[in-house]
Amino acid sequence: MMKNLILIQPNGILKRIYPRAVWNMDRSKKKIYLTFDDGPIPGLTEWVLDELKKFQVKATFFCVGANILKHYQIFERISHEGHVVANHTMFHSKGFKHTVTDYMREVDDCAKLVGNSLFRPPYGQLKRAQYKALIQKGYRIVLWDVISYDYETISGERCLSNAIRGRRNGSIVIFHDNLKAEKNIKYALPLFLEDSIKNGYTFECIPLSQDALAL
Numbered sequence: 354m355m356k357n358l359i360l361i362q363p364n365g366i367l368k369r370i371y372p373r374a375v376w377n378m379d380r381s382k383k384k385i386y387l388t389f390d391d392g393p394i395p396g397l398t399e400w401v402l403d404e405l406k407k408f409q410v411k412a413t414f415f416c417v418g419a420n421i422l423k424h425y426q427i428f429e430r431i432s433h434e435g436h437v438v439a440n441h442t443m444f445h446s447k448g449f450k451h452t453v454t455d456y457m458r459e460v461d462d463c464a465k466l467v468g469n470s471l472f473r474p475p476y477g478q479l480k481r482a483q484y485k486a487l488i489q490k491g492y493r494i495v496l497w498d499v500i501s502y503d504y505e506t507i508s509g510e511r512c513l514s515n516a517i518r519g520r521r522n523g524s525i526v527i528f529h530d531n532l533k534a535e536k537n538i539k540y541a542l543p544l545f546l547e548d549s550i551k552n553g554y555t556f557e558c559i560p561l562s563q564d565a566l567a568l
């Protein structure tokens with residue numbers, strides 16, 4: 354169940370393997386960068402959008418291309434409401450299981466849908482050659498420094514405390530709008546937003562890079 358833990362551990366070795374990936378933003382500003390992975394899906398992504406609207410918070414959605422095509426109206430709603438839609442491959446593919454060519458094709462196809470260079474590898478997995486190809490093409494690889502583990506079989510309370518305990522200035526926080534995480538995110542997200550706002554944090558989208566992609 355926890356086999357991905359080593360891969361997504363943000364400290365230490367992965368920072369050395371992916372030195373140009375973004376793990377957090379400016380530590381001197383009281384801002385949090387909320388991110389949602391794996392959508393858009395009917396119901397849950399819409400619920401997330403409603404919550405963000407309630408708290409007047411903007412976030413970044415790392416979307417799976419196949420889900421964008423299936424649920425195009427929800428995809429449009431995300432950008433229409435001022436959030437950023439970013440790339441999470443076409444089919445949520447594991448880097449370790451794909452050749453560089455196949456992986457990059459999926460990434461490029463999803464980039465055409467989202468229209469920017471922000472990219473998050475599913476499971477935080479990348480082969481060294483995939484990492485290099487992404488950087489070379491101008492992708493901005495965005496990882497995270499706070500993970501709620503909403504997709505694991507933990508309680509909603511635990512998921513909330515994971516997010517709150519990890520939270521710092523400039524944190525990139527990851528939640529999932531997928532069905533595995535539904536119970537936990539529905540418990541934790543509103544309370545996390547409320548608590549962060551009470552503690553003086555504001556929320557921003559991950560800034561888009563000005564560099565053009567070499568597609």
Ligand SMILES: [Zn+2]
Pocket residue numbers: 390391441445475476
């Ligand atoms: Zn994912």
